[in-house]
Amino acid sequence: MTSRAPRSPSTARKGGWARLSTVVVYAFLAGFAVLTLFPFLWMVLTSFQTPGDTFRIPPSLTPSLLFSAHPFANFAELFQRFSFGRYLLNSVFVSTVAAAGQLVTCSLAGFAFARMRFPGRGLLFGALVFTMFVPTEVTIIPEFLLMAKLNWLDTYLPLIVPSLMVGAFGTFLLTETFRSVPYGLEEAATIDGASPLRIYWHLFMPVARPALVSLFVIAFIDNWNELLRAVLYISSNDLKTAPLGLVSLQGQYQSEWTLLMAGSLLSILPMIVVYLLAQKYIVQGFVTSGIK
Amino acid sequence: MKSRFLIASITLALLGLASAQTLRYFSWEPNITEQTNALIKQFEAAHPGVKVQFEADPPNQYWPKMSALAAAHKLPDVFYMSSGYIDEWQTNGLLADLQPFTKNVDWSQYFTGVLSTARFPHGANGDLYAVPIDWVGPVLYYNKTAFDKAGVAYPSANWTWNDFLDAAKKLTVRDANGKVTQWGFWAYGRYAHIEPWVFQNDGHILNAARTRIQVDANATAALKFLADLVNVDKVAPAPKLMSGVNQQDVFPQGLAAMWVDGSWNIANNRKIIGDKFQWDIAMVPRGPAATSDTAYTWPDMMAVSANSKNKELAWEFVQFMTGTARPADTYLAGTVPFAKATEEAVLKSDASNQPAHESLMLELGKLPSRTTFTPKWSEWRGYSAAGGGGMNGELDKVFNGQESLADAIAAFTSYGNQVLARVYPNP
């Protein structure tokens, strides 16, 4: 956060007001943070409880396992009984490949949609945005039949390839981002004889870095959370993803809550890591791109 | 990674070639995967050359997956089947007729009261299309500690609805401000809360052919009794008062002293109640119109795909998995194994746990059973993700005091008959 404006004279004059508004801002932020953190905190505490601790009135928030001989019993059970480590690695693999792939296909397409005029542009862009409106629930069975025809069942291909090739959200996002790049820069580069690929890579990609990084985060999370497709396409235990491992902790009549929460906690950790790493770049994006 | 799924695909292809001796088996019980794998090992050891491929997804994921597999003509040889869906799957020709294989079965070893659901046409003489794994049925749960405190005698076999109402009144405890701290009873429009009372009053909500909704006088009387418990007698909370609390936690958390729901809740009760209070189960009280008890019991089953190339082997596997080989501790408390010997083992090992009268399930198993399952049951009844609609939703409106019972019956009858007319154009 080095790019904010320095304190202007007008703020300095109204010093009292500024201080008060800062207090209000902090109070709001803190209140919202509590509301936001509470479910997460509940997950953490429940991961350190025994099944008997959960669901009492008033709810027990004591992480009783922490004071026992096996504080990490729930996590240990996940890894030993359910090969949860394997599921996590599988999810990291699938989500990373799909999200990284999306950055390439979406930025290429977004660049063309934003900065090139060609016959069919409106139609194709419309078709792309249109696909976002169709609920997966009604397309998933035809899609399943297609994947069965392609002989892709019980592989990662149905989880990765479509997502990697058609990121409608990502293309839309990057199209909008590229649109706001000043035309002057592009013109200058074209006059200098730079190839389209060079312009795309050296001019547009750096400028769009905050959007690209955000897209990676969102695509990673979306792919990570993909449950319906994982259920339908994956059968082998070795190929299962983390959400698939998690639902298997839910039974017909009752669920293993403490394990479920420990598993949920484990499976959001990679997303937190990706987000925290990304945040640095989102915020630095403007500064390093050097467009002023 | 890539080579791994290549290998996986090749392995699958090879297994496909050798499919003469491969059985694919799907269940919705991922929670007992290790025990299932152990059973499969036993079966494979007894059948050299046979390989069983096993996969399990919980019910919410199981049904979409099975439907997709059916659409792609890739159904596994053996798979779980529920009472709610068997009519639909059987009428669409997806299940193998198992009747020819049953000649040597000694049915006296099993709880045959629930077989009717698996036979087509339903009843004692239909052909068998699935084999029960276990079965369940609603019972009356009651808080013994609360009964003792209120000085009320525990429910007995000859309890009438008036006795029940009296008890519920005494068990409804109010604080100084008149606010209820403990309700006598808890129910809303859910199938396992309502139907037991209807059947125990010898009522029907379907016509004889089970092709239309038709609420008879006995059923109406049962619904009125339940609605009055909430709106007139004020011994049970309106469902909206309990929103935000898991319905199955109301009784074990001590918010209501009596409750009628499926026997599988024994497991949840044990976990939540612990030793906070004493509780037990009893028969749902019989209504004034009934002269004998009618149970509401239904099985979870195992079926064989109509397209299986190994029906004989599949049948052997089904028999093995639903028989006495499966250990007693793999059955959730309150679900009764189909094999009587296993249930006896369950009761023995459960002897020191609450409820004291778990053996009530044996009596339930002897009674004639009635159900309301039809094709599209979940739609007209309002079940699972549709629990907010259908008959369930209309009854909730009655319990919430927003609709008269007559209007609700008219509404869910008309809605249900529209649904059923899609399956049975003629009643």
Next chain:
Amino acid sequence: MRYRRITPYLFIGPMIVGLLVFRLIPIVASLAASFTRWNVFTAPTWVGLANYRAMLGSPDFWQILRNTGVFALLYVPGTMGLGLALALLVNRELRGVTALRGVFFMPYITSVVAVAIVWRWIFATQYGVLNYLLTRVFGMAQGPSWLGDAHYALLALAIVYVWQSSGFQMLLFLAGLQNLDLSLEEAARCDGATRWQVFRHITLPLLSPMTFFILIVSLINSSKTFQVTYALTGGGPQNASTTLAYAIYQNAFVFFRMGYASALAYALLVVVGAITLANFGLRRRWVYHDEPRAS
């Protein structure tokens, strides 16, 4: 810009192939399915417009459509307002702001199961946090049944969905804010413009392409709500909180009426699609773009 004719197609090529094969084939199939009776596990039968006729003749459909509209009116402004507010608040130099950005993002990734349990506590009629505050602190006689009363259920769900997606919105707005050319803002501030004036006349217009994008995405997301609804109200009481997306799920995977579910999906598509097209049409009015000087 002047590019060779083939160039744009090379850039969009990979995406177009995927679009045709993996998206349009299933979409066309599902559109066709909307004219059939199809329970998924057996072959579909052609029924012409019967599904659409049944849909338009069903009082439930109109109620669900109304719920969907009301929900969108609560959700879209709510989530965008909150998302923008959070983004602006954390796009500044406050101590601990990096941590806050992480904290605000949490609802977007926290497991729905945990989210549902905690919001149940908040919304419970008798033992809920919210009603406790309303009765004890604000002296109301009795708090409403947030999840069990037809008047409040949809509102309660909208609150949770807004809360849940605010982190996602914040992330996008933040990316938009970080893309802005700040020299203009700085210049304006030096010229004595107030914070509000700068925001209103410089930041907001500059941010408008991103705002436009977020608006469309929010509209789409408002028509895709399922998980929280399932966990909190199940669409009840008596369909009061059932939206079209929820009804589509019910029909597809509980009732196995894939044909009818598809018809509902295309009805939804017509409605949301029309609103989106209108927005694309209005876009010139309020979305700021640098224009090519000569082309």
